[in-house]
Amino acid sequence: MSSSVAIVGIGCVPFARKTLDESVASLANRAVAAALADSGLKRRQIDGLLVHIGSPRGLDYDEMATLLSLRTRFSSQTWSHGRFCGTVLQHAAMALDHGLADYVVCVATFVNTRFGNHGTVGFPGFAENLREGGGPHAETLHAGLILPAGGTAMALQRYLHKYNVDRARLAAVALGQRRSALLNPLAVMQQPMTIADYETSPEIVAPLRRLDCSVPVDTSVAVILTRADRAKDLARPPVYLRSYQGIAAGPDEFVFGQRGLGINQSEETDYRPLGAGEHVFRSGGVTPMDIDTLHCYDGFSPHVLWTLERFGFAPIGEAADWIMGGRIELDGELPVNTSGGHLSEGHSNGWGQTMEIVHQLRGDAGPRQIADCRLAMWATTFGDAIIYDNQPD
């Protein structure tokens, strides 16, 4: 297996729960400038731009390029939802592989605090609740099924029943990620969490508690990628994309729930995840056992369980037992979301996790550093994944 593309620079602005007195373009530029400095590249060398979330929470690719004085020959942008971090990085890799650009910067700048909460009338995406077929998280307004939490809570209730899962064990996800966040200066949640805090946390949409939910933040992250041959000559150790796979979609998928639960139109099935048979493992020539650290999309804490099961780390229906005993904490067998993740670092739509992967594979994660960390994985409940490697082959 030979990796053709690598991350060579990262930069960010500290995550914020309060609105910063600064334009979106300025926030984006601070992250891009930091990533350029990290990589040793000059602004004029960037010839590819991928924007994750555009206006009005962020900036669209055209104004992003214009206002940041980027001159690109490959430019694109994804839908304004958090699920596309892996997709954006994969599009960068494919563009580089095909020579559409030599240095691509991915920019994830968005200011949630300037708008109403997700799911409320003031939120820019409110009209999406009336998509044909349902909202982006199964919102069904006439039924009162609203907020991104609604669909996940619906899936969680069924999951607890179907697999006879002990609800109390879910606490380990939020508690474990908070412990890691306390070692991460970028994390917005810096107060310790106790089991009592978790158990008395209000049920926002039962069975989900507030402490099962990610923390909205304003985010500005930039990640620069180039081909492996160019990566070797830059300032920092390259972090190679060893293999990847895209988001799954269609009638069998329920975006924020496990497959096979029978929520919405997805069929109730005896779901058997592919696990090590997933494309990302086969094409990378590795198995779940080889992964040193897993980073996943944790909009809500059950997503961690479902990702562990979908990608074969834990048996189906057993992830809540599997994570007991600190197994996914920093000194555990498979450290997960060691930055604190969306639950405690802040909901960066996967970009905080991407920076954490780079730190872990460069060996500069400080007090969170995992010993002998070579293979790190990004994966989501909805099926996309990237395996990162700090060696080219």
Place this chain on the structure above:
Amino acid sequence: MTTSPTDLSGAVLPVRPYPGQAALARLVIPPSGSTRTYHDGLAAGRLMLQRCSACGRCRVPMAPVCPYCDGEAADWIAASGRGQVVSFVRYARAHLPEFEAIVPYTVLCVQLAEGPRMFGRLAGSDTAWIGQGVAVIIEQWVDGGRAPAFVSSGGAG
């Protein structure tokens, strides 16, 4: 998509006022094309389901292609109104003003007797459980808009 003429025979469901004293208009997609059959059905007191002409299975949501056999031809039937709870969630607070008068409230994922699953609010009760039998009702909102909801049918479904 081929659609047969609307047949509005079949179960007539109870119509009740939505207890939240709110308008429905901004919470639903306006009718267009073949979805008018669904809206005409609600106006006539029926929950209309799209049924694949090839494999005979009903589907929710309305779609131009059957998710089970990829067939594109469909007709419509009136649902019996019987169903069983697959999952449920409970909202402690209202996140839209339309629901302020009714919090806390419960939303169900129900498997209808005809097969498809559908989300709807549990009306007239606080207690939901997986496996519970429920019946479809049609709620009329203050602007005259109608939407399906559920009531407990008092036992296992």
